[in-house]
C-alpha cells in the first residue's frame with residue numbers, strides 16, 4: 001500500500017461520540033494517540049463525533065473535555081480550543097460532508113438508494129433463508145439518471161451508499177497487527193448519508209481525518225472491519241491513506257469487553273474515588289504497552305520518549321482494579337504532605353479538624369492510602385469515638401489478663417509518657433510475663449483504634465495523645 005505520509009507532520013486524533021459518561025476506553029486509546037504525536041513533535045486532536053443524533057447525550061461533550069483536562073491529556077486542537085481545521089464538532093460540518101458525498105456520487109463511487117424499509121427487510125429475509133450473508137443487493141446502483149432525478153424531485157427519502165466492489169481484497173498494514181486482508185465479499189454497500197441528512201460515522205470519519213490531515217489513526221480494534229470501507233473511500237477520492245493502528249480493547253476478567261457490569265467505565269468514577277490522574281494514566285500505559293526495561297511505574301513523559309508500536313499489547317488486556325490500587329498507592333506515597341493535604345481536603349468529612357492534627361494523622365496514614373476516598377475510614381478513630389471490639393480482645397487473652405495488662409500499660413504511660421522508652425518497657429513487661437508480643441500489642445491496638453490494622457502502634461498512640469489513649473484503655477478495666 002502506497003503511503004505518502006512519511007514526510008508529513010504527525011497528527012493523531014481521538015474522536016469520541018458524546019453518548020454517555022466519558023469512557024475509560026477513550027482515555028486508554030488517547031494515551032497512545034497522544035504519546036505517538038508528542039514523540040514525533042506532532043499534534044493530537046480531539047474531535048467530537050456527534051452525528052448519531054439518537055445516541056446523543058447532552059453535556060457528554062463537556063464531560064469528555066473535562067475528563068481529558070483532569071487526566072492531563074491536553075489536545076492541541078479541540079472544539080473548545082479551536083484550531084486551524086475548525087470546526088471540530090461534526091454536527092457543525094454537515095455542509096462539508098454533503099459536498100464530499102456529492103463528489104463521490106459524481107465519481108460513481110457512491111449512489112442514491114431509494115429502497116423502502118420494507119424492500120430492505122424483504123431481501124434480508126430471503127438472504128437469511130438462503131443462508132447468504134445479508135447485504136444490500138445494489139438494486140439502486142442501476143437506476144437510470146431520469147429515475148433518480150424524478151425521485152429527488154418527488155422528495156422521495158433516500159440514503160447514499162458506497163459502491164463497494166465485488167470480491168476484492170483490501171489490504172492494509174496495521175502498525176500493531178501487521179498485514180490485514182479483508183475481502184469485500186463480506187462488506188455491505190455502506191450507507192454514507194442517512195435519510196435525516198446526517199452522514200454516517202464512516203463517511204464523516206474519513207472526510208474529517210483527511211481534511212484535518214490526520215496521518216496516524218490509532219483506535220480500538222472494533223474498527224478493524226470498518227477500515228476497508230474507509231480505505232475504499234480514501235481511494236475513491238484519490239486521497240493519501242493514513243497509517244492505521246488498532247488497539248486491543250480492554251477486557252473484564254471474563255475476557256468480555258470492559259463494561260459497566262464488571263468494572264467502572266466512567267473516567268469520572270476514577271476521579272471521584274480519588275485515583276490520581278498520573279496513576280490512572282500509568283496503569284493504562286501498563287495495560288497496553290510493555291516497557292523495554294520492565295518498569296511498572298512510568299510517567300507520561302517517559303512513555304512519550306519510549307513508546308513504540310512494537311511493544312503494544314496484542315491480546316485484550318484485562319482490567320485489574322487491584323493493580324490500579326497498588327499503583328495509585330505508589331503515587332500517593334510520593335506526594336508531599338502539603339500536596340496530599342490539598343488533594344484530601346475535598347474528601348474529608350471532618351471539616352473542623354485542627355490543621356496540625358490533620359498533618360500528623362496524614363503523615364501516618366499516607367503509607368496506607370490506596371485512594372483518596374478511603375481517607376475517612378482510615379482516620380476515623382483518630383477523630384471520632386470508637387467501639388472497642390471486646391469480643392476480639394477477649395478472644396486473645398482472658399478478661400483477667402486483659403485487665404492486668406491494661407492496668408500496667410496505663411501505669412507505664414503515666415510514668416514514661418508515650419515514646420520509644422515506654423514501648424520498650426511494655427515489650428519487656430510482655431516478655432517477662434510470657435505474653436506473645438504480637439498478641440500483646442494487638443490488644444492495645446484493638447483497644448485504642450478499634451481495628452486490627454492501623455499505622456505503627458507507637459506513632460498512632462503518640463498522635464492520639466496520652467489522654468485519649470488512657471481513656472480508651474481504661475474502658476477495658478471498668479467492665
Ligand code: GLU
Pocket residue numbers: 014015016017049201205218219220223
Ligand atoms: N466516533 C468513534 C467512536 O466513538 C471513533 C472511531 C474512530 O476512532 O475512528 O469510537
